[in-house]
Amino acid sequence: MSNCAIAIHGGAGTILRTSMTPEKEKAYLVGLKESLTAGYEILKGGGTSMDAVIASVVAMENNPLFNAGVGAVFTHDGGHEQDACICDGATKNVGAVAAVKRVKSPITLARLVLEKSPHVLLAGDGAEKFAVANGMELVADQSYFDTDFRRKQLEFALAKEKKDATAHTQLDHSDDNENSKMGTVGAVAVDEYGNVAAATSTGGMTNKRHGRIGDTPMIGAGTYADNKTCAVSATGVGEYIMRGMVSYDISALMEYKGLSLSEAADVVVMEKFFELGGSGGVIAIDRQGNIAMPFNCKGMYRGSMLADGTIELGIFDDRG
Numbered sequence: 001m002s003n004c005a006i007a008i009h010g011g012a013g014t015i016l017r018t019s020m021t022p023e024k025e026k027a028y029l030v031g032l033k034e035s036l037t038a039g040y041e042i043l044k045g046g047g048t049s050m051d052a053v054i055a056s057v058v059a060m061e062n063n064p065l066f067n068a069g070v071g072a073v074f075t076h077d078g079g080h081e082q083d084a085c086i087c088d089g090a091t092k093n094v095g096a097v098a099a100v101k102r103v104k105s106p107i108t109l110a111r112l113v114l115e116k117s118p119h120v121l122l123a124g125d126g127a128e129k130f131a132v133a134n135g136m137e138l139v140a141d142q143s144y145f146d147t148d149f150r151r152k153q154l155e156f157a158l159a160k161e162k163k164d165a166t167a168h169t170q171l172d173h174s175d176d177n178e179n180s181k182m183g184t185v186g187a188v189a190v191d192e193y194g195n196v197a198a199a200t201s202t203g204g205m206t207n208k209r210h211g212r213i214g215d216t217p218m219i220g221a222g223t224y225a226d227n228k229t230c231a232v233s234a235t236g237v238g239e240y241i242m243r244g245m246v247s248y249d250i251s252a253l254m255e256y257k258g259l260s261l262s263e264a265a266d267v268v269v270m271e272k273f274f275e276l277g278g279s280g281g282v283i284a285i286d287r288q289g290n291i292a293m294p295f296n297c298k299g300m301y302r303g304s305m306l307a308d309g310t311i312e313l314g315i316f317d318d319r320g
Contacts, residue, residue: 002289004306004307005285005306006043006188006304007303008057008186008187009185009186010031011067011184011301012279013298013299033311035057038058039055039189043307047191048191049231053189054086057084060201067202068202069082070144072145072150073153074150075204077209080101080145080203081100081101082099083100084096087224089195089226094121095117098122102138102139103127103136104138109127113130124211184202184216185200186233190285195287196226196287198231199223200222202216214239220245221234221247222246224251229252230251230264232247233284234281234282236281237278240276240277240278249272250268261285262294265282281302
């Protein structure tokens with residue numbers, strides 16, 4: 001498998017040991033490992049990086065712990081609007097969807113857009129009509145995505161907003177409804193052919209209004225891949241990720257300044273993105289199988305797996 005490798009994230013933010021039970025921590029680690037394994041098995045069998053990142057992201061979309069697919073956060077109106085994007089580093093072809101409401105696997109639809117549509121990004125009802133026209137079955141009702149945990153987050157946000165009309169509370173991945181956590185999922189991989197790919201999927205932000213769309217489906221912001229440089233999936237405050245073009249900026253520093261993957265990722269996440277006011281992190285991989293996973297907040301659900309099966313999982317900020 002030479003330099004084959006894969007990395008994933010399940011969101012970033014104020015993730016503290018003190019606010020997480022051992023049982024919940026174990027559940028997250030199990031979920032991360034399952035996602036990594038799903039992608040790794042494809043790479044191990046000679047599959048492509050595109051197939052690998054899809055498999056890893058679908059595993060997290062199907063896990064109610066993560067803010068994508070089942071377990072997606074609620075909008076202000078009590079529904080769900082989800083975004084996803086996939087990018088092929090070999091061709092730089094992209095497929096993305098935004099504000100879809102009844103798509104079981106947004107990342108699967110994003111790939112369908114890449115393969116079957118002349119367009120890059122489809123949104124809302126049009127994206128769902130495209131899904132049905134191409135054989136995808138929609139969930140019968142949005143309640144498929146509901147979880148009690150996410151509903152409580154919305155109730156907390158609405159109650160806080162009612163007390164303070166100027167507070168537009170947007171919570172994502174919080175265990176105690178007070179810590180703001182960015183709950184996007186993503187995967188990046190390189191296959192035995194030297195091709196990189198990136199995929200990202202999200203339910204967005206709790207209590208979001210007016211059809212808000214974040215960075216995830218915006219190519220170069222939340223998702224980017226180019227064989228010349230790297231593949232990147234970002235997680236964090238989407239408004240700042242979009243302003244900083246975080247994923248593309250990492251690639252550009254590698255291409256035009258000759259920085260290594262880790263150098264470029266650190267400059268963008270720990271300096272430029274942070275100075276802009278952004279909180280979050282990225283996972284990134286290059287054709288040599290090097291991996292970078294910097295984050296400028298208290299934690300990021302993350303993991304990586306190398307060609308020899310070496311696996312690393314993490315949640316908290318253990319950098320000292």
